[in-house]
Amino acid sequence: MALGSPEGLAGVTDNGAVLLGSNFVADSFWRRLVRIVTHAHADHYKGLPSSIRESIAVIATPTTLELLRILGFQIPRDKSLPLEYDRGIAIEEEVVTLRRSRHIAGSAQVEVETSNGRAGYTGDFKLPGTPPMTDLDVLVIDATYGSPRFERRWSDSEALDALALLVEKHVKNGPVWVYGYHGKLQEVMVELRRRGVKHRFLADYKTVRMVEAASRYYNYDVGDVGVYKGGQVDEPSVVFTHVSKINSKSRMKGAHIVLTGWELKDVVVRVGENRYNVSFSDHATFREVVAYVSEARPKEVIVDAYRGRDAWFTAKYIEKLLGIKARAEP
Numbered sequence: 001m002a003l004g005s006p007e008g009l010a011g012v013t014d015n016g017a018v019l020l021g022s023n024f025v026a027d028s029f030w031r032r033l034v035r036i037v038t039h040a041h042a043d044h045y046k047g048l049p050s051s052i053r054e055s056i057a058v059i060a061t062p063t064t065l066e067l068l069r070i071l072g073f074q075i076p077r078d079k080s081l082p083l084e085y086d087r088g089i090a091i092e093e094e095v096v097t098l099r100r101s102r103h104i105a106g107s108a109q110v111e112v113e114t115s116n117g118r119a120g121y122t123g124d125f126k127l128p129g130t131p132p133m134t135d136l137d138v139l140v141i142d143a144t145y146g147s148p149r150f151e152r153r154w155s156d157s158e159a160l161d162a163l164a165l166l167v168e169k170h171v172k173n174g175p176v177w178v179y180g181y182h183g184k185l186q187e188v189m190v191e192l193r194r195r196g197v198k199h200r201f202l203a204d205y206k207t208v209r210m211v212e213a214a215s216r217y218y219n220y221d222v223g224d225v226g227v228y229k230g231g232q233v234d235e236p237s238v239v240f241t242h243v244s245k246i247n248s249k250s251r252m253k254g255a256h257i258v259l260t261g262w263e264l265k266d267v268v269v270r271v272g273e274n275r276y277n278v279s280f281s282d283h284a285t286f287r288e289v290v291a292y293v294s295e296a297r298p299k300e301v302i303v304d305a306y307r308g309r310d311a312w313f314t315a316k317y318i319e320k321l322l323g324i325k326a327r328a329e330p
């Protein structure tokens with residue numbers, strides 16, 4: 001495939017691979033020397049076994065590599081290349097650097113410097129807490145919420161306060177089940193403890209191990225998290241469960257709370273007798289995506305249309321309102 005940008009610096013392929021420079025590919029499989037994984041979410045470790053086979057190295061932050069191991073990926077030692085934030089490494093005359101991003105433990109933005117210019121890819125991110133990459137010729141940006149129709153009308157801390165209240169209210173009467181994606185669950189555990197929720201936390205074995213990695217990353221100890229081995233829970237406890245398990249668990253005794261970034265009606269919405277949606281997202285809002293671009297001021301923007309919704313709208317908006325050349329890909 002032809003790289004999107006005229007300088008051939010960056011592009012997004014039909015399978016969601018973000019090509020950077022001539023040697024790097026991030027977040028899906030493509031035949032390139034080096035595979036980068038921006039963070040340990042399924043739509044970003046896509047095709048990793050093929051990359052492990054076909055690339056000479058897999059680059060990610062040490063925390064992301066640890067999370068990938070917990071998730072069951074076996075990256076041979078001689079192919080696993082942990083890279084700390086802000087430390088460049090040169091490969092075939094191109095320098096790759098991971099930059100901090102706020103999304104989940106270990107998540108990173110990617111910057112690649114070549115003789116033709118500089119390309120950057122945000123990966124998933126949230127503002128504040130993600131310093132915009134500047135002086136880029138091409139920026140590939142994630143716009144999960146690509147237009148104002150997805151705008152949330154409350155802040156993260158309002159959502160987390162509401163979640164803490166809801167948990168406290170129900171946990172007195174029995175278990176509270178909290179469903180979310182990896183990363184979000186660990187973040188929410190930290191935030192509930194910070195808000196004074198003292199009840200016992202339970203999670204499956206993988207999630208518990210991921211909590212330990214996240215605690216080190218955030219430098220915040222959530223305390224003991226018990227291993228949930230299945231079946232009914234009788235004591236007042238908060239059980240953290242991957243969102244894919246909701247159908248098998250929703251008949252269990254207790255209150256069930258789904259963390260979702262797609263609940264836009266209100267911060268807490270009751271969707272069943274004992275079931276609630278709490279609107280909490282780990283992605284920048286549309287307005288924050290635009291704020292990122294206006295601070296970064298790259299020469300050109302590619303909006304990732306593989307993972308985001310309404311990417312065409314984001315691109316149009318950036319061109320018209322910020323005067324920066326932009327398009328959606330693929």
Ligand SMILES: [Zn+2]
Pocket residue numbers: 039041044103124
């Ligand atoms: Zn993600």
